[in-house]
Amino acid sequence: MIVKRTGRLVVLAAVPAAVFLTVGLSGPALADAGKAYQIDLAQLNGSGAKGTVMLSLKGRQLTVQIESEGMVPGQPSAQHLHGSTKAHDFHCPDASDDTNGDGILNNTEATVDYGDINISLTTSGSTEAASGLAVDRMPVADKQGKISYKRTIPVGQDVVDSIKNLHVVQHGIDRNNNDKYDFEGAGKSELDPKLPQEATAPTNCGEVKGAAVGSIPVGGIETGGSAPQGASAPTATMAGAAIALSVAAFGAVTAARRRVSAVPVRKNTTGGAA
Missing domain, CATH: 2.60.40.200 (Superoxide dismutase, copper/zinc binding domain)
Structure with missing residues (x-):
């Protein structure tokens, strides 16, 4: 039981940072x-x-x-x-x-x-x-x-x-x-x-x-109309990084699962799993 539980923890630990980052970018932000x-x-x-x-x-x-x-x-x-x-x-x-x-x-x-x-x-x-x-x-x-x-x-x-x-x-x-x-x-x-x-x-x-070139000129003033919104350049670079991290996380999850399945499960003398 100890080996199996440790494997699950490894799998979960590999997920949060990349998954949360990817969700944050691929959702409303993107x-x-x-x-x-x-x-x-x-x-x-x-x-x-x-x-x-x-x-x-x-x-x-x-x-x-x-x-x-x-x-x-x-x-x-x-x-x-x-x-x-x-x-x-x-x-x-x-x-x-x-x-x-x-x-x-x-x-x-x-x-x-x-x-x-x-x-x-x-x-x-x-x-x-x-x-x-x-x-x-x-x-x-x-x-x-x-x-x-x-x-x-x-x-x-x-x-x-x-x-x-x-x-x-x-x-x-x-x-x-x-x-x-x-x-x-x-x-x-x-x-x-x-x-x-x-x-x-x-x-x-x-x-x-x-x-998506240059930056917003400095010193502009609001001159009417609806509330101005700052320019938002495409976040392709950030999205790419998030995707790479997500792929890496997926690889880590898969590897962790393989390691868990590869560890032999010891049996006790009565035939049950240890």
Whole structure:
């Protein structure tokens, strides 16, 4: 009886750490693990604006964090996720898209490359495409021309499935370098004659670099919408480690069982087991 009981203890002792670790990762932790995508914003229209964007998906909740600089100080910046969820090939434009040759890449010219608005990255309220020009709900650059933006937005499954095909565009240039949007710099916007062209022309654009790269920009501020959720990069490495440990534990269990079955059971003189 002593030999058998010891064998059972060996089997049980080999299980807990790996099994509990595997259960912890393969349960809700893995199911809820999100995906993160990085975008580097590059200037358009000679704006000098640049930045970094992190798109973090957790289920159908999309957290967008933007840190950009070189924007027009004290002015709102319309910003959007552009592109298609229907496998169309859109990308960031360049100066060659200035088809009318006026020296300014306006939004209509650029849309040929980066596609229509999919999500308006407003600070509050609707994020539908119809809010694309809601400049009163767009982030405002500080005195140094920097923008920090963070918002979590519920999205459809089509956005989740096509997130790598979407890209971020910020708008607003200062053609005559007077630190404001005015009609003298570039005339009226082709989108809305009540707005200066400077307010709607794209200032930068960026495409998704890849999955789970980089880290969330530091210094972002909550600017509205539902409670922000931190980005959660895929836990494939941890899961792999857990699986390896689980396999090792299984091997240990099997080996222990074999050792137990291999130990001869002594019999007493009356024929019963000792």
